[in-house]
Amino acid sequence: MTPSAAAAGTRLDPWLGSYADRTHGMRASEIRALFAVANRPEVVSLAGGMPFLEGLPLEELAALASHVVATRGLTSLQYGSGQGDETLREQILDVMALEGIRAHADDVVVTTGSQQGLDLVTRIFVNPGDVVVAEAPSYVGALGVFRAYQADVVHVPIDADGLVPEALDETLTQLAAAGRTVKLLYTVPNFHNPAGVSLSAARRPRVLEIARRHGVLVVEDNPYGLLGFDAPPRDALRALEEDGVVYLGSFSKTFAPGYRVGWVVAPHAVREKLVLASESAILCPSNASQLAISAYLQTFDWRGQVKSYGEQYRERRDAMISALSEYLPSASWNVPEGGFYTWVRLPDGLDSRDMLPRAVTARVAYVPGTAFYYDGAGSDHLRLSFCYPTPERIREGVRRLAGVVSGEREL
């Protein structure tokens, strides 16, 4: 269809016939559709994954920002390297050392959040119809990227110890027998979004061995790894294997998402392609953001800030778990040891998607489990985030949710 006078001025999209095939799978995430209502002050939002930033020392950060402008102003306002600022890439090595990763600054590509890392990796590897194997459930934003590149996502189950190696092996064997091309294994090994679980130390080498045997590249998406509540960080998959893993990191949860700075660590040849893909997408990541983060890492006690985030989120996790035990004993859930989320299984027969409008009317929001599956499964689960509301609001939100659940059971 071409634009016409008839279509102009109506709500019909005159370009409907022109969009590329890859847009057909694009749709607003269930989270985005929710944001408008969930952000109303009377609604307790247990839906979004916004970090709670109110504890950040704003005056000191303002002084830091003006120091960056005063000392590096022209650089910070200028275009920069496609791969990212070299000093920041060196500093990122110190952050990753906490998870046992040894790399070279040349292996690191700075991205506009780890979301761009996901986009770049998918862009350079996935042809339409290729398979991406991903946990069931999986991060909704990653599923959106895979859809946009017309991948076919095949889910592999997880349990309390993360991805199940036997199921992974079996799935990859079946896909090979069916002649399918599997390009990536996408995994969030720490404090999973949405499931809250972590891949056990014992399973990590097994998952890597299986991926290697099947010739599948592992994409390790790790924005929450440093936000454990009780134990020191586990060794990353990338710490155990270099050639078969692309690692995605982010400052969004350990510092602040507004700067939009993340990074990718990749084997050398992959790294070169990532830089080319990034240059064609954005030319270079923001120098202003990179220099601000670099100055922060240099002058602030960032390890102390990460620890204080962990304490803050642990208190919220405790509030959520105790409220679930008190108000919603008919459901089941896991007790996450870090991160932002718990994954709740509703009493039999309830559908988290159907229930959502009634929850919003009762002034509580969550994300239905279906958002985290490629194939529409997951309606018996929902994701609750404990990152943003205060402990009191979390309790109130769970109380309201429990009221909605008991109303459903009487329907």
Ligand code: PMP
């Ligand atoms: N991966 C996962 C698992 C996430 O939860 C998020 C943010 N919610 C991202 C990637 C993207 O984070 P960012 O782009 O802010 O680094």
